[in-house]
Amino acid sequence: MAEQAPAARGDFISNLGKIYGLYTGGFFAFVIFLAILEQLGVPNQWIGYGFVFLTIAVYAVIGIISRTTEVGEYYVAGRRVPAVYNGMATGADWMSGASFVGMAGTLFLLGYDGLAFVLGWTGGYVLVAILIAPFLRKFGAFTVPDFFAERYGGNFTRFLAVIVLICCSFTYVTAQVYATGIIASRFLGMDFTVAVYVGLVGILLCSMLGGMKAVTWTQVAQYIVLIVAYLIPVVILSTQKYGVPVPQLTYGQALRDIAALEQGMLSNGLATAQTLKPHVQAFTTYDPLNYFALILCLMVGTASLPHILMRYFTTPSVREARKSVAWSLFFIFLLYFTAPAYAAFSKLEVYSTVIGRDLDSVRPWLFSYGVLGLVKICGVDAVSVEAIKEACSKIAGHPGVIRLEDFRIDTDVIVLSTPEIAGMPYVIAGLVAAGGLAAALSTADGLLLAIANALSHDIYYKMLDRNAPTTRRLIVARILLVSVAVAAAYTASTKPADILSMVAWAFSLAAAGIFPALVLGIWWKRANTPGCIVGMILGFGICLYYLVGTRYFAVSFYETWSWLSNASPAAVAKFNELKAAWMNAADEAAKNAAWVALDKHAQTIANWWGVRNISAALFGLPVGFLAIWIVSLLTAEPSKEVQEMVDATRRPRGQTIIRDKDAVLPAH
């Protein structure tokens, strides 16, 4: 292990604590420096640019210092990343721009039901640790498809795994690049398209020269920025309001105040039982079936996403891989158990200072988000007192004060507005922007590497040119990395609404396509190649069919499966009515309009037993498992060599199963 590592790198690893300690101290000093500049009258915009450019420059420097010409370092960071640091890197890899900026907003809107995301995005790590990661580390793969090819034999299983990987990762990476554009344009007033390409440069500088090695060390740096940026505003807010700097405890008090305000709003007519979702009340948005199905799909999806699993290929040993999953979850937990506090404090602010207020006394922070189209009152963007007064006066019987139903807020505002609500200086808002960017960039790096590595290692090296020399392998890897990154940035710059709404699909697709074959490959020796192929195709196929069918072909999906739909008699009647209207429409324009109405309604009833399409893996998973089980038992058992390979995978001691001829890696 350590003694085989070249001395220079051993020095780097043993000094990690000092290096990142200095880095964190430097970051705090930088924040204080900008705070002083702000007091001296430097414009906010400059402070914002300072944050964004300096942090990106630091990541880029780390990326460039970590450049490598060695295959093992490029693909698995030389397998020298200690458990704690790999945990931080996984935390940054995992927490996306949307988690950072949007998660608290989702909890604000959904209350208890939003906690399905908090549970789903943490509990999956238990499955990673007990079922998968330590074994994959022992296996010694460079990519997740590598495991499929070796365990199940043949390039067809490898190819299937690559397809699933790209399906679940590409939309996801596009959304990350999009998020960098949104954050930079909102905070710095940069043009959205320019911001996307600035983000692209940031991503490439971090990943291109050093592959996994560079991404690892930048992700550690990005984790530190993002967690500091997430915690500071809400800690200050908690101290201001309750005198205790632990928001995770004090928001219990906020929940009680919210419940009292909710009762008040109901009794004085500011809200009705239909418009108000009590914050702690369960199952107001999802029914229990969908709530638990969503938790399951997010958890199993977590345990199947290749960009997460590949982080555990980088630890020095199986033992460290297990510890590293525990540390990963700890670092992720810090953010996710804070998000509900943001939601509660914001809700308290909105319920106590917005709802029931006279239109003249609306708090000014609302207008700065109204201008961006993120806060609406009485159906219009809240740009000024006059605008909302005019809009509200048009509503019949409007009482002149803001009712709950008049107020609409975008989920992104909750985290972004907290510094302003608490009256903190702009420097804190800039810090939050830097944190959001770190979250989006780090996730984009990981995803990009997962896709590009699957193309360069699995498709190019393993399937097309097995004799490629090291230099050519690494050149191809970098060309593919840049191509995928540019494709993602280009797609993001077109603001594709559909792609962004598809991100949530990634979890179900990964769960259905990868999880059954991966887990059975380790835990059931009898699982064989035909079983794997049939299981992956059927599991992934059913999942994809359900996702695409219910979203894009809702009318025909409903008609085919109406006997499984949970549509109420009234909804069925409405469907028939809309369908008749569409068939009888007089001209082309009327027909199109009728179709849109019909399709929109069909999307609400096109389902099997009422399961929402975000939880499609609820069908894909059992089908995948069953298919592997049945087909494996009907066909010959795997060869003795494969069974011995499984035995060796389960035993921590000894050499890895796969050994790359070009890689200089520690012996085990």
Place this chain on the structure above:
Amino acid sequence: MEQGEDRYWRRTSNLMWTMFALWVFFSFVIHFFVNQLNSIHFFGFPLGFYMAAQGSLIAFVVMLFVFAAAQDRIDREEGVAEDE
């Protein structure tokens, strides 16, 4: 007589199933009772809400550190641990 390797895998599997059962409990079972738990208060939090927002998360984190230590002990006792 059970061979060394088989015994290693049996103990590893038992640990996995124990953790798996705990995972099922904290991911799903406890939240079936959210409405009943919400009538109990804990630091001002309704307990059902608290379990989904923090309680289960803390359980997951603790479980994983315990798992890493327990599996490592099995590895050492069965002689399959890696060299340090």
